Amino acid sequence: MVPGATEAARSGAPFVETAVDYDAILLAGFGGPEGQDDVIPFLRNVTRGRGIPEERLEEVAVHYRHHGGVSPINDQNRELKAALEAELASRGIDLPVIWGNRNWDPYLRDAVQEAHDRGYRKLIAIATSAYSSFSSCRQYREDFAIALDETGLEGKIEIDKVRQFFDHPGFVTPFIEGVGDALAKIVQDVRDIDLATEVKILFATHSIPSTDAVRSGPAERNFGEGGAYAAQHLAVAEVVMAAVQQELAIDQNVPWELVYQSRSGPPSMPWLEPDINDVIEELPATGTRAVVIVPLGFMSDHMEVLWDLDNEATESATDAGLYSLRVPTPGTHHEFVKGLVDLVLERRDGVPVSERPAMTDLGPWYDVCRPGCCENVRAGFKPALAGIAP
Numbered sequence: 001m002v003p004g005a006t007e008a009a010r011s012g013a014p015f016v017e018t019a020v021d022y023d024a025i026l027l028a029g030f031g032g033p034e035g036q037d038d039v040i041p042f043l044r045n046v047t048r049g050r051g052i053p054e055e056r057l058e059e060v061a062v063h064y065r066h067h068g069g070v071s072p073i074n075d076q077n078r079e080l081k082a083a084l085e086a087e088l089a090s091r092g093i094d095l096p097v098i099w100g101n102r103n104w105d106p107y108l109r110d111a112v113q114e115a116h117d118r119g120y121r122k123l124i125a126i127a128t129s130a131y132s133s134f135s136s137c138r139q140y141r142e143d144f145a146i147a148l149d150e151t152g153l154e155g156k157i158e159i160d161k162v163r164q165f166f167d168h169p170g171f172v173t174p175f176i177e178g179v180g181d182a183l184a185k186i187v188q189d190v191r192d193i194d195l196a197t198e199v200k201i202l203f204a205t206h207s208i209p210s211t212d213a214v215r216s217g218p219a220e221r222n223f224g225e226g227g228a229y230a231a232q233h234l235a236v237a238e239v240v241m242a243a244v245q246q247e248l249a250i251d252q253n254v255p256w257e258l259v260y261q262s263r264s265g266p267p268s269m270p271w272l273e274p275d276i277n278d279v280i281e282e283l284p285a286t287g288t289r290a291v292v293i294v295p296l297g298f299m300s301d302h303m304e305v306l307w308d309l310d311n312e313a314t315e316s317a318t319d320a321g322l323y324s325l326r327v328p329t330p331g332t333h334h335e336f337v338k339g340l341v342d343l344v345l346e347r348r349d350g351v352p353v354s355e356r357p358a359m360t361d362l363g364p365w366y367d368v369c370r371p372g373c374c375e376n377v378r379a380g381f382k383p384a385l386a387g388i389a390p
Ligand SMILES: CC1=C(CCC(=O)O)c2cc3nc(cc4[nH]c(cc5[nH]c(cc1n2)c(C)c5CCC(=O)O)c(CCC(=O)O)c4C)C(CCC(=O)O)=C3C
Pocket: 030, 031, 032, 033, 043, 046, 047, 050, 052, 056, 057, 060, 071, 072, 073, 128, 129, 130, 133, 135, 136, 206, 207, 208, 209, 262, 263, 264, 265, 297, 298, 302, 303, 304
């Protein structure tokens, strides 16, 4: 018998270099409302037990209401699923893709039930989330455990998960392209602009509570205050900037910064800062004339991008008299879709770690998480799949 990830995980190894015969891919999304009546139940699903103030829910409901109560995220995941299927078919890989969400229909529990009904027993999950933290990794793993519990499929279905792919070329390449295109456009559109002093690249990601950030990633690697979450974003941003400058033959350094968005906890709870809008407000005083907003933390143009960046941050830039551009998310960029399939094959074929692509010194990231990795201190210990058992 070929040892699977579960066996490797029990042995305590963070990487699985043996082949595993997966039956299907589980595409795990965030989920979003698909009509006005869905908005409040969806928001309750997302924030259950999280101490998010009621006023914040009402505020966020407005963002969804403004778009007819529909988040674009489900359609984007339907498109990603179709793109994955097309890529798999074009490479002659016989792996069906089943899609389920953490917070809205189709739920993960429906997806694992469907997988079981179709006779699948070993699933390899792709979560639509690239970095390490409770919200972007462990929460998906806990929800896998809950889905198997709710359907009574515990012990009947195994779920492994591809590594966090923040520094995989499939994820990073679309951002390199996007920032390169944005700088080229600025040079064209803004007269006599000096890229070294008058442009600022803002890499934006979701803020998370500071207590989650410091505990993101494995405890034995000390990443400091922002944890693995901030360290990974900083490392990717550095790689993007180096690649863009080389491609466009820019010999001076274009200034950039990592900023946060979409903070939602009570004001008394520290979350990662600075907020993108506060940073933009200060830019004119330093001589900046143009700003490039890079949604580095996100996979697709969902509500956090459409509202918090295209609406709010762009308005902040306009108010500050700045020329601004927002770079696309990876979406269904072919390099991204290809990269996700490569990540699945890496696990299916047990590709040695030394042969796995990673564009930063932090990766390639682990296949299986250690006990306590990215645990949420607010919620306490909850079982999670695709990790080393405690
Ligand atoms: C790190 C991270 C990602 C990136 C990783 C990933 O993509 O998974 C992400 C993505 C997303 N977040 C999303 C939506 C929301 N997030 C919320 C609340 C929260 N997010 C958090 C973190 C993250 N969130 C946190 C720490 C909270 C506080 C509650 C808690 O401690 O868990 C709330 C509640 C209201 C509010 O407070 O804003 C909503 C509605 C959508 C869907 C957008 C759409 O519908 O198009 C997406 C893709």
